[in-house]
Amino acid sequence: MILRMDRIPIELPKPKNPPPNAAAAVQELLGGRFGEMSTLMNYTFQSFNFRGREQARPYYDLIANIGTEEYSHIELVAYTINLLLTGTTERGDDPTATPLAAGTDARNTYHFIASGQSAMPVDSMGNPWTGQNVFSSGNLKLDLLHNFFLECGARANKIRVYEMVDEPTARAMVGYLLVRGGVHVVAYARALEHLTGADLSKLFPIPDISNKKFPEAKKLEDQGLHLKMFRWSIDDYKRVGEVWNGPHPEDGQELVVEDTIPQGAPPPDLDAEPQLTAPGVDAEFLQEAAKRLFGKEAMA
Amino acid sequence: MILRMDRIPIELPKPKNPPPNAAAAVQELLGGRFGEMSTLMNYTFQSFNFRGREQARPYYDLIANIGTEEYSHIELVAYTINLLLTGTTERGDDPTATPLAAGTDARNTYHFIASGQSAMPVDSMGNPWTGQNVFSSGNLKLDLLHNFFLECGARANKIRVYEMVDEPTARAMVGYLLVRGGVHVVAYARALEHLTGADLSKLFPIPDISNKKFPEAKKLEDQGLHLKMFRWSIDDYKRVGEVWNGPHPEDGQELVVEDTIPQGAPPPDLDAEPQLTAPGVDAEFLQEAAKRLFGKEAMA
């Protein structure tokens, strides 16, 4: 069971006149093979499926806890896409004005037909996320190795999307995710090291470029965000610290577990897009509906 | 952002000698078009994508809150599958004994090859869940109508899986989900009624069979579980009560919002399956590894 907060991990700057293809590219980080839907669902399923967890509790706690953080990552990417799509077409309620003309040449027409200029579980080519992206073999070493690879692949994708799109909304998001994804890379490497005694620290970074080259990530690493494993639970997953400890493989600083989660920020309020009838109901009508159904005091 | 608890909504009875095809059938309720992955992801994306939410807050709160509950449903179905698969093959570490012979004729061979006899995001035919199952048009009435239909379709699937499988583990799960899914059916109908003034109460139930015909559901409805909208958040989604109110369309009892969530139960500890090397590491080794890496006190 989960509890949800109406907050996202960081505040996202609002873009001005974003091109719709920026949002199409960012979709790779949401619904692509290496997108956040994949990290979320891989660790979530692996946690459900973990056999013999009493003997291997710290590993179970680690996977479940990271899986929980990934939820905040899908919402961060989704809100980035939503902001990048807001205002990309002409606002108005006259369909004959061809208000969605901009969508016709856009790379992802689903954004304008299937969704109300908003995020979908698809990748940068509009292909849907699929359960085939989930790997859960039951063998702990193999699952950890998979996760280590998945996070490295995800890191490559984030870097490339950063290099494709210079919208500050997108870069703030990627910067944050590079740092947090970096935590997960290290965590799965540490888990493999603990299980086997192998020393994986010389593999870093994969791909061969440091987070420090990305100003939005560097700023956060300067604050030590890459050292912190948040514990995404009130009472559980307390043994993550048995894996998450020791020096960071890139800068040698000490890894720490935080018993809290990021303070975050309220999700952006997304403007209505009347030409898409999204949401299609105006405040006045709703006010009236509420009165009719609940009486005046309900909306007071 | 979410917080996760190491608890599932209800305690699941452990099956004895379950047939592997029972688990294969139950997969429909997890990764099928109308499975819990679909309800979870539909409402989650709709909440991210909700435009004009300030004007329509109660509807936003409703969708976000129900979406949060669905997480507990995917885990409940996943654990049911995991229990139904535990012990379906011959335990042991000698591969020449053909310990997985039972898997060869099983309907879902992925359970034995890709997973460690555990749940996957696939349906009853082994086809993966896909992002095409998510509908998020941005138009509030259309999204609510979709959700109402989705829950009715999900209800039909649950009923039919109940009729296919008589394992108590599966039936306890379906009974619970029929009741909670029933809450969601009513909630989306109420939301449409509030928005439009239409009276949908005469449509119930869809399909034409009452939850009372399912003993595991009836027991919970006798306790009033079908009347309660839990609020799956510490501080947010407080306006769900502006939609969730009035009499239940089937028995006329008053709908209520609970500011807490179900107490639930710890997730079952799944036995190791050594023939699948799941998890593949034994307690002794891990004990030793922990000592080597953290020192004695770490495991104390």
Place this chain on the structure above:
Amino acid sequence: MILRMDRIPIELPKPKNPPPNAAAAVQELLGGRFGEMSTLMNYTFQSFNFRGREQARPYYDLIANIGTEEYSHIELVAYTINLLLTGTTERGDDPTATPLAAGTDARNTYHFIASGQSAMPVDSMGNPWTGQNVFSSGNLKLDLLHNFFLECGARANKIRVYEMVDEPTARAMVGYLLVRGGVHVVAYARALEHLTGADLSKLFPIPDISNKKFPEAKKLEDQGLHLKMFRWSIDDYKRVGEVWNGPHPEDGQELVVEDTIPQGAPPPDLDAEPQLTAPGVDAEFLQEAAKRLFGKEAMA
């Protein structure tokens, strides 16, 4: 069994210099999840699969009859696409002139490689229509609810494609389909009302914009086209009138069953595209072939 006429429901204006991406967008209305392939195949399969039809004949007749009309809708969308693609590349038979250069940047390259600049069973992103789009549960209320939702979703898609593309060919087609699809929305709502007694009329329209806002649709509604259920059979489906009756939920005019079908128009003759060798045989050759094989009189 069916009989086919070499006519389509309305005459389509020929576009001048259409952009190829207009055709790509219109594909959503043919091969998309909510396209006409979906409405055709849903109702067709539901009619084949209808159990207990003797007791519920009017509903069977309704679904079978609407399914039959949908055939005329797939052909209308297909011809729209074909006209929009005709002449989008440079005509000629010299491949070195790169006559298909315009296709390289077009959103749907299948139009230029797999097809001869013509319609395909794919959506606006080029993804193929799939049988997963067919819902046929066997439960009458659930199937009707599905159909009601499907038609509302299809309506949203049509509106949005109208707003993307201002080619008169496309708008004539969408205008007609908005009206006829509107008939189907009402029909499924009426069927649900008859079965259950619920009053769904206040839900209209979904999405929240009237057909009257679309000049091409308004013109047809002014002629009463939204009130008519055509009977697409010489001798059968005569009990549709037991469902299709009463006042229209939006303007209160009386619904009527017509025992005929639209007069329609001959399908447009599509110009050859020699650079695509479509059709690849010239009149002279065929004349000669006919003579050789059948004798002179055959082509007289």
Place this chain on the structure above:
Amino acid sequence: MILRMDRIPIELPKPKNPPPNAAAAVQELLGGRFGEMSTLMNYTFQSFNFRGREQARPYYDLIANIGTEEYSHIELVAYTINLLLTGTTERGDDPTATPLAAGTDARNTYHFIASGQSAMPVDSMGNPWTGQNVFSSGNLKLDLLHNFFLECGARANKIRVYEMVDEPTARAMVGYLLVRGGVHVVAYARALEHLTGADLSKLFPIPDISNKKFPEAKKLEDQGLHLKMFRWSIDDYKRVGEVWNGPHPEDGQELVVEDTIPQGAPPPDLDAEPQLTAPGVDAEFLQEAAKRLFGKEAMA
């Protein structure tokens, strides 16, 4: 546009206690790559997309006309599946009796969960039919060659399904389709011959087994059914005879065009399956509903 008759091409014998896997196998002939959905949709799209039809009218007429016949083939296969699935589970309205237990081990669980024991647009493995199965290149020779190959591949599939299933319902259907599909094989070969002058008659039959080896087909061929091209239109497609003429390549009898279509038979009335709530409404209720809504005379 089409008109539909409430008749199917032949009468199908009702099976007794059919095994559900027979229906699963027959699905290949409906929703498989070489199933009737494919022949229907290939020729239908090719007819919509036919360029330069004025010059090549007989070929257009041929493709459009055969495409129209294919509709009667999808319904014939669908009804076969429906009959084969009727009664495969235990009838009753008590879900606790596990009435669908037989579905758990069945190869196609969608038949029992997604559908009401009825046909779906999927193949023998439950994979959905897809628009990728449609080939429509615009080049006439290539499209005809494709169709010739498609019909030969479809013939192979029919033969093999015949050899898998000995239910008379299935064999009556396959026997009929072997004969009618045989007409289409010959028709496309003739069209290629007419266009090019090549003599394809020595290729027959593909695969290397005669229809005469199948008693249900032989009986129909003895009546000359393999020689007849029905014209599936009241007024159109009249030039099919310019292609469909000359001696049959296997037995040398003269090919003929019939200006009528088969008399056919009423579709079987499918029994209700109450455990699936299919259709879920009983006669009494409907009678009452009709009275309530239409007045007594409506049902008279």
Place this chain on the structure above:
Amino acid sequence: MILRMDRIPIELPKPKNPPPNAAAAVQELLGGRFGEMSTLMNYTFQSFNFRGREQARPYYDLIANIGTEEYSHIELVAYTINLLLTGTTERGDDPTATPLAAGTDARNTYHFIASGQSAMPVDSMGNPWTGQNVFSSGNLKLDLLHNFFLECGARANKIRVYEMVDEPTARAMVGYLLVRGGVHVVAYARALEHLTGADLSKLFPIPDISNKKFPEAKKLEDQGLHLKMFRWSIDDYKRVGEVWNGPHPEDGQELVVEDTIPQGAPPPDLDAEPQLTAPGVDAEFLQEAAKRLFGKEAMA
């Protein structure tokens, strides 16, 4: 078993400033339904699956031998794509310079996110190649007919891609493949003729345009390349000549078997793309690594 040479069939000219959409279009010839992955895998599987090969050895040899040649075709198309993508973005190692901006509007974003500006097993719309493209019925006539159709369809695709893209790299590749694919068309026609006695020579060419119209192909046909069946084996497939003989159906020249394969050319050395960290390791580092691990002499 195979042996591989570090050579490709012809030398490819390097493009200057190629547009990324040229590479996207060429993908159809690699990973499309009629791409070289399909020809390779169809004939490879058919050769593995060939039953009764002792009796039908020449046909087995033919299919296996052509399948072997197809490997050289996938590599030729892959290198064409790789050259067309090289240099399409801005080289450099500063991610903040948005070096991949050109990828955002490119039709195939996978080229810039998933791959290092290189070839993928996908088609011109980015949809992955699938095993559904393989046909292997076991019936020899049917498999040969399929192969004949497949090669004709592949020919149509090559012609159309030629007409879309005027980059000399692409046209050199297509010219070569038109000639070699033409050999395969004739080979499968000859095999069918030998098996059945039918004369298919009048069907040529499909589509209705000669290879001579393509200067890059004409040049090679003037050298007789369309007459040669290379034998892609040191010791095996020696009976291909029992099928590959007689006059070429288009120009009447004698078909010949060559016991050697084309001399070919070394594959192009693809420049590094540092902004993609492809390959991500520089010469200096690797030199150093080699010394560290193997000692100085290893790299000498």
Place this chain on the structure above:
Amino acid sequence: MILRMDRIPIELPKPKNPPPNAAAAVQELLGGRFGEMSTLMNYTFQSFNFRGREQARPYYDLIANIGTEEYSHIELVAYTINLLLTGTTERGDDPTATPLAAGTDARNTYHFIASGQSAMPVDSMGNPWTGQNVFSSGNLKLDLLHNFFLECGARANKIRVYEMVDEPTARAMVGYLLVRGGVHVVAYARALEHLTGADLSKLFPIPDISNKKFPEAKKLEDQGLHLKMFRWSIDDYKRVGEVWNGPHPEDGQELVVEDTIPQGAPPPDLDAEPQLTAPGVDAEFLQEAAKRLFGKEAMA
């Protein structure tokens, strides 16, 4: 370019009365996500796409060389499937005898309908292999890490299929592939070690069970087969030895490069299956056809 030999790596014992579901399970090792189609195509594409190969030649040689060996693995698995399917149905040419009845309950009906009881590029659930299984990022470390993970995942699948199927044909194949796949696991680990200096040897084996536990593999390892990197080229890929050297991580024996390939064995001659018309032509007919077309001497 490649040359092919009419030999497979080892001789496969012929099974007696194999159950068809054994073949269905083995398909996972051919067309599954971790099957040999995946290893073949991953390394093949990575070799085509390798950038900067002059600086990193030993790694290029390694990947290209291993990719070449994988061809021999797909053929070995394919022949295993073919042998396991031979004779699973009733031989004969009378279709009314229902000779394929055994296929109706088989897990993979494609084996009996689409193929002539032979291998297909599908997995154990009949889902087709897809290009999505290919990873080729262009970043050398990331591609190597992927390959290391892929081989470990493939190893897990092989072990599990071994445990499902006790047919000696299948076990001989798996035993061989465990050894050769083990070589590839070590090779990619060594490559990563050379590139980075990390020591991965303690990770072995993944999953946690030694090849020595599998008698068919142990026998081959006792002969040193796990130490040998064959060079699958006459003249190329000579620098593989710069990576493939040092002690084996599990038993410490010295790794060696062989300049030859395995001697192998002729592929099994697969019996005809007349009920499937596979191949559908008898020796007598072919003899006659050869005479007619080539004259007597051709077959001498």
